[in-house]
Amino acid sequence: MNQNDLKASHKNFSSAIAVLVIACSLNACTTDYAPKLVGTWEIDSVFDYHNGFTFTNTNPSPRETHTYNPDGTMLREGMGEKKQYYYELNDKQLIIRDLPNASVGNEMEIINLDNTQLVLKKNKRPLFEGKKEVRYELRYFSRKQ
Numbered sequence: 001m002n003q004n005d006l007k008a009s010h011k012n013f014s015s016a017i018a019v020l021v022i023a024c025s026l027n028a029c030t031t032d033y034a035p036k037l038v039g040t041w042e043i044d045s046v047f048d049y050h051n052g053f054t055f056t057n058t059n060p061s062p063r064e065t066h067t068y069n070p071d072g073t074m075l076r077e078g079m080g081e082k083k084q085y086y087y088e089l090n091d092k093q094l095i096i097r098d099l100p101n102a103s104v105g106n107e108m109e110i111i112n113l114d115n116t117q118l119v120l121k122k123n124k125r126p127l128f129e130g131k132k133e134v135r136y137e138l139r140y141f142s143r144k145q
Helices: 003-029 033-037
Strands: 039-050 053-057 065-068 073-078 081-090 093-097 106-113 117-123 135-143
Touching: 033 081, 033 106
Parallel strands: none
Antiparallel strands: 039 053, 039 065, 039 135, 065 073, 073 081, 081 093, 093 106, 106 117, 117 135
16 A cells, blocks of 8 residues: 555545544434333422513422323323323423324423433413413422332
């Protein structure tokens, strides 16, 4: 191999490494929430935001539990009742429906999901027409063992 061939080979190798590093970093940014979501979660607190005014309920009653199953069903327990729902994950969006094929669902954004904590954000409808309002609720859950 002459000097020019060696330089070209080194340049191709460097380009291949750069492409590999970028591909790996992009793959690391993609999170598959489905396996992490499966299990039982108990609500810890609820944070409400309305145009700069906030309220945090650190002792929500009842202490609901949500059990997410791998088959796309979720069992909600609270106030002495149990109800089954159907959930779908679309990237960070969690959609919960009463029926499996219902067109309307309760849509929430996953803010955090790790081994111990689940944080869901639910945007709320404005209270006043024609006004710029920002209303949302953050629900904090801890994994039950």
